[in-house]
Amino acid sequence: MAINENATVIGDLVNPQVVADLVNEQLTDAIQVLPLCAVDRTLEGRSGTKVQVPKFAYIGDAVDVSEGGEIPINKLTATSVELLIKKAGNGVELTDESLLGGYGDPLGEAVRQLSLSIANKVDNDAMACLAGIGEEMTADCSAAPISADAVADALVKFGDHCDGPKVLLISPAQLASLRKSESWIKATDMGVSALMQGTVGMIHGCQVALSSKIKASGGFYENYIVMPGALAVFLKRDTEAEVQRDIVHKTTVVTVDKHYTVHLANDGKAVKLKVKENAA
Numbered sequence: 001m002a003i004n005e006n007a008t009v010i011g012d013l014v015n016p017q018v019v020a021d022l023v024n025e026q027l028t029d030a031i032q033v034l035p036l037c038a039v040d041r042t043l044e045g046r047s048g049t050k051v052q053v054p055k056f057a058y059i060g061d062a063v064d065v066s067e068g069g070e071i072p073i074n075k076l077t078a079t080s081v082e083l084l085i086k087k088a089g090n091g092v093e094l095t096d097e098s099l100l101g102g103y104g105d106p107l108g109e110a111v112r113q114l115s116l117s118i119a120n121k122v123d124n125d126a127m128a129c130l131a132g133i134g135e136e137m138t139a140d141c142s143a144a145p146i147s148a149d150a151v152a153d154a155l156v157k158f159g160d161h162c163d164g165p166k167v168l169l170i171s172p173a174q175l176a177s178l179r180k181s182e183s184w185i186k187a188t189d190m191g192v193s194a195l196m197q198g199t200v201g202m203i204h205g206c207q208v209a210l211s212s213k214i215k216a217s218g219g220f221y222e223n224y225i226v227m228p229g230a231l232a233v234f235l236k237r238d239t240e241a242e243v244q245r246d247i248v249h250k251t252t253v254v255t256v257d258k259h260y261t262v263h264l265a266n267d268g269k270a271v272k273l274k275v276k277e278n279a280a
Contacts, residue, residue, distance in 0.1 A: 020241040022111045023118075023256055027239055030119030032211065033126040035196045036167060037231040038265060044235060049085045051234055053263060054078045081263070085236045089257035090117040096250045107254075111241075114256045118239055125262040126231055127213050130169075130224045132264065133272040142220050146174045146275040148181035151204050154225055154273040161268060166227045167195050168206040171214040173278060174221065178203055195228065216277040223273040230269035234261050 043051060059074040092110045099106055139154035155162050170178070178184055178201070185202040187194065198209040206225055214223060236259035244253045264270065 019107075019111060019243055019254060022108075023115050023241045024239055026112060026115035027119055030115050031122050032119075032197055032209075033123055033226075033231065034233075036226050036228050037126070037233045037262070038229050040232055040234045041238075043085065044237060049236070051083045051085065051261075052080045053083055053232075053234075053265070054080050083234060083261045083263055085234065085259055085261050087257055087259050088118060088121045089255060090114055091253060091255035093246075093251050093253045096252075099252065110254055114241070114254065118256055118258055122233070122258075122260070122262065123213060127211075129231060129262055129264040130226065130270060130272065131222065133224070133270055134267065137267060137270065138272040138274065140274045142274045142276055144276055145278045146170065146177050146221065146223060146273070148178065148183040148203055150273060150275055151178075151206060151225070154271050155204060155206075157271045158227075158268070162205075164227060165192070165195055166206050166225055167199075168203065168208045168273075169211045169214055169224045169226065170208060171216070171221060171223075172210050172212065173216075174214075174223070174275075175200065175208075175210065177278060178208060219277045221275050221277060223275065225271040225273060227266075227269035230264065230266050232263045232265035234263065236260060 059076060063072060065071050092114065094106055094110060137157050139150070139157055141150040141153055144150070151168060181203065183203050187199055187201050190202045190207070192207075194209075195207055196209050198211060199207050200210055201208050214221060239256055239258040241254065241256045244255075245251075246253065
C-alpha cells in the first residue's frame with residue numbers, strides 16, 4: 001500500500017538547508033562581541049591553515065620643513081603575527097521518536113543550543129584575546145571596586161585617541177557600583193544606539209554591557225574597555241550545519257562547525273581595567 005501523500009516523514013521535519021539557515025541566523029544575535037570585531041573573509045576559498053597578520057610601527061609625527069628644506073624620510077617597519085585557523089564544532093543526535101512525538105520542539109531546541117555553543121566559543125576566544133592585553137594598556141585600579149573614577153583613569157590609556165564609541169564589559173555583580181555614580185546614564189537616556197547586546201547604560205562615554213564571562217578571580221575583576229575594530233575575526237569557512245541519517249538506528253545527527261580565529265588586531269583600541277571584587 002502506498003504511503004499517504006499527507007503523511008509526515010523525517011524529511012519534512014529535518015531539512016538540512018533550513019537547519020543551516022536557522023543556525024546562521026541565530027548566530028548573528030548570539031555572538032555578543034561580534035559588533036566590536038572586524039570580520040575578515042579573505043581566507044575563504046583559499047588554501048592553507050595559517051595567516052600572517054602585519055603590525056605596522058608608527059613613523060612618528062610630521063615636523064616643520066623650511067622653504068626648500070628636505071622633508072625627512074622615515075622607514076616604515078612592521079612585525080607580523082602568525083595566526084592558526086582552527087575548527088570549532090558540536091553536534092546532537094535525535095531519534096525518530098523524539099522528532100515525531102517528543103514534547104515541545106526537539107529540533108528547534110537542538111538548533112538553538114548548537115548556535116549558542118558556537119557563539120559561546122567565539123566569545124570565549126575573544127575574551128582570551130582581551131585577557132592578553134599588555135601592561136601598557138592595563139589600568140591597575142585594584143585597590144577598590146569598579147567606580148566612575150576607575151573608568152576615568154582607565155580611559156587615560158587611550159591617550160589622545162579616546163574619542164569615539166567604546167564598550168565597557170562588566171560582570172552583572174558590578175553593575176550596582178556604577179549605577180550609584182552621578183556620572184551614570186541610563187540606557188534609555190544614552191542618545192546613541194547600543195553597540196552590542198547586554199548594554200545597560202553609559203559612563204564617561206563608555207557604553208556599559210553585561211557579560212557573564214567577566215568573573216572575579218583571586219578577589220579581583222578584569223574588565224575591558226573595547227573600541228570597535230580592536231578585535232578581528234578571520235574566517236576560513238563560516239558556520240556550516242550538516243544533517244545525516246543513521247538508517248540502522250533510525251536517528252538524525254546534526255553537526256555544526258566553524259573554521260576561524262580571533263585576534264587582538266589593534267592594541268591601542270582596548271584597555272584592561274583591574275579592580276577589586278565587590279564587598280560581600
